[in-house]
Amino acid sequence: MRAARTTLASATAVALAFIATGCTEKSDAKAGDENLISVVATDDTCEVDKKEFPAGHVELAVENKGSKVTEVYILYPDDRIVTERENIGPGTKQKVTAEVKAGSYQIACKPGMKGDGIRQQVKATGGGTAAKRDPKLDAAVAAYRKYAQEQADQTLPLAKEFAEAVKAGDLEAAKKAYAPSRIGWERTEPVAESFGDIDPKVDLREDGLEEGQDLEKDWTGWHRLERSLWQDKKITDRDKELADLLIKDLEAWQDKVNEAEITPTSMANGAKELLDEVATGKVTGEEERYSHTDLVDFKANVEGAEKSYELLKPVAEKNDPELTKELDRQFAALNKLLDQYREDKDSYEFTSYDKVGKEQRKELSDGVNALAEPLSKLAAAVVK
Template sequence: MSRTLRVLLALSASPVVLLAACGGSAEPVGGGGGGGGGGAEGTVRVSITDDGCTAEPTSVPAGAATFDVVNDGATTVTEAELVNAGGRIVGERENLTPGLSASFSLRLEAGEYTLQCPNAATETSPFTVTGAAAAGTEDPLFAAATQGYQDYVKAQVADLVTATDALAAAVQAGDVERAKALYGPARVPWERVETVAESFGDLDPRVDARLADVADPATWTGFHRIEQALFEQGTTAGAAPVAQQLVADVAELNTLVQSTTYQPADLANGSSGLLDEVASSKVTGEEEAYSHLDLLDFAANVEGAREAFDLLTPALQVTDPELVTTITRRFDDVTTALAPYRQGESYVSYTTLSQDQVRDLASAVDALAEPLSQVSGKVVGAAGR
């Protein structure tokens, strides 16, 4: 059975909750695509437990590496992150419930890294990359892809700055209805490049944390704090400082992306990561708990994922044209599945969807996620030659 549909559909009052869905090529432990120790050179098995994350081996040579991440029964920990010395997350897998696994591939430079598993008893452990990667000739197709993605991210974050400034101005003016109208448009550019924002440590939780994600509600900031005020409480009272902080955080993101560069695997992992976001929180109705604009976020995640994939397509056509055809068709299927819910520049409220409609959307996402998860491995191998 496929990944998303393997996870239980649990009914709730408004109106359905799809419980969890995890990253990339997730499979049950013992199934295809999962970890297993002592793999090929450059393969690292990462085991998630409530005590912490362990890597086997704890060191690899510089160059191509694949991390097979397995949840070995952890109930409080569902993700593993590889963080470089500068504090940027260079690879991760999220939303791994007990018994599931997923992988990510990338090319690593020599240096000291940290394996992080938030909420574990021991959250960090060291990981080392030794030596130096063999010099290779940069493929012009991959070079064009990474440059194109850098330009795309900068453009989306510039749009985010403009949209967030407008939202904050409406909040500070006390104009609830205008702020409601501007909330959705501000979410779109964020969701298109969400996985890039997530790579910058605590910036993502400051901007995008939900109430359930914070230990102390008094410290809750970002979009969803404003969303609650506008759509549940019907007021901007107390939201002006939150809006000011959101503007500052988005400006910080804009500064960071100006100098951020990408490797081809970043595009592949990011594309898969955006599909994970759809499966874990958008198609479940958990993301926009007060505005119920989950389908707008869903569509933006898919758009960002497709942009990254489309930029890689010319290079992938050389190595695996059949995979390109499959993924392209399944992206089209997801877009087609979303189309009936389009309403002007936005989408219908998530609360209007039936259980069957949610299942259909989940099926389309799952069918895309499976082949898309293969891209990072293809890209790392081809880009390194």
Template sequence: MLAGCGADEPETTAAGGPITVKATDSSCEVARTTVDAGTSVFAITNGGQKVTEFYVYAPGDRVMAEVENIAPGLSRNLHVELPAGSYETACKPGMIGKGIRGQLTVSGSAAPLTDDAALLAATESYQRYVKSQTAALETKTTEFVKLVKDGDVAGAKAMFPIARTYWERIEPVAEIFGDLDPRIDGREEVTEEGLKFGGFHRIEKDLWVTGSVKDSGPIADQLLTDVKEIVQKANAEKLSPLQLANGAKALLDEVASGKITGEEDRYSHTDLWDFNANIDGSKAAIASLRPVLEERDAALVKTLDTEFANVDAALGKHRDGDGWKLHNTLTQADLKELSDAINALAEPISKVAAVVAKQA
């Protein structure tokens, strides 16, 4: 329904210009495998038949940057700030598996973007937001787990989308830490990658498909353990300003790849809770960057304000009390209106990283 959330214009932010990446269903050709420390721009073109993703990993599959939902025939740019070290690049045709990996060496030194006082203030503001959301995530997941272990199916169903709201708001940060994200939020297809199907969506299936959680206690316990680990790691993480910019876009990609389609919460159909949470998280990242964006590109800020308001208006039509209508009650016309609003927001938000990466 969303064609990769639009294509980016060519950038020349990094020394030597963008690093081209030619992705197909069976290859991932990265033009340069050595780069200088600082900000790099990868220009990814999908020449395959499958939707793809591109990642830059630090050791331990720690995600430094990613761009998802690149539809066949489209191109996307990814800005990433990298200190000296050894990394891996990866294309993921079909958006599954470990991807087609390659080595990337970063050498030398460069002043971090946070040497700019305004960008440092932006990251500190966003990290306060992450801290507030992770605290609520741990609290609500604890309540959810107790309801599951108590066998309270109705109570657990009611708490499921509420607990997930706090997860979905900070998902780009949560995705940094290797296998923790698929353990907490992986859908049933994770078994194709050699992982165990657990976390929120396994319990979701128990609640809505089998209607019984009598065997779900150990899964719920592991979910809470993993959430507590994410909370600790996320609060300790020092983010780059580009991670805020990329995260704002990644949350729209999350909407595109799972929420609009109904694929994310396929058993409960509570996708609009997640949709709204993704938009909240994207707004929070942009809000933290707002002083920098207003100084560097005030017209872009006005456009973002307009398009965020349009998304809110389109989504607001599907309010149901304190929550949201179920995805399977929406018509194709409803979904198209939401899709069009997200596409319109995705285009200007894709420009934020380039603005952030510019030297003041």
């Protein structure tokens, strides 16, 4: 599940910003459709109108009747994620298209975007396979799996360079290696999150700790080290232990990437999740609150989302040409906006985010929202 959380107030503000751009849509599925599942979330309940449904493409029509921002997940029995949708504001509706094989699942609502969620046991019935699909989509899945593995493989040497600098006690070298070590992770974060346990170990922010967790014992990963480097301005023996642990956890991620359940709809929904990551962490400046390297993560999230889109585009363009035209426009506009903050056109170095003013942040937020709205429709477009 998502490890890097915003405060509730920030998440609410972001969710309302998405609503303002029209990102909450009524389902176009017909009432009585056996593959349409109504999910009504409140602050203490998660109601679903079907406990069984046919395997294949399903659509969750989610309504948040509570007072808190919520998330909705379809989960495998072992807590791996089939699909998710975050930042569903109070009094709003969203829809999520997913592809599921026959078997047992859970639908979970997370009021306040915290904890394990309120869960309902559900079952997809049928012959054990997911929906039939265009061979072009199989090619897209294969290409994305290769891309995700490449990103993991490229991340490890950069992360080891970072870890070695920490272990050597070289503060400046560790600072320099920090942001580059995160790029591959940020490009493919939905894949990493699908494994459940790795993401909280690697990418947890201080405000993502659950009640009862100990700050010094349970907080591990990049952001724990980020705080030491930029806020504490010193490297302790505990930090050196955490550097080794970071590599161990990233190697586990690298080994598991090829096992990830990837479908065309999970690619499309993952692209939207990456935009949500930008909106709830990078634009607000909360993700990299000590290093202010948020724009590096921002760019990596957008690149990962665009990769999924480009691989799915041949089918989406056939099914919904107007949508792909709009996505092409909005990706180009957001990339152009981000490129204004590059140190030079060929580098992956960006302006420190603490130097980005309020109006500039608003411009970036508007660009994210303009892309997020059509991107939320991509999953439905690839299964038409």
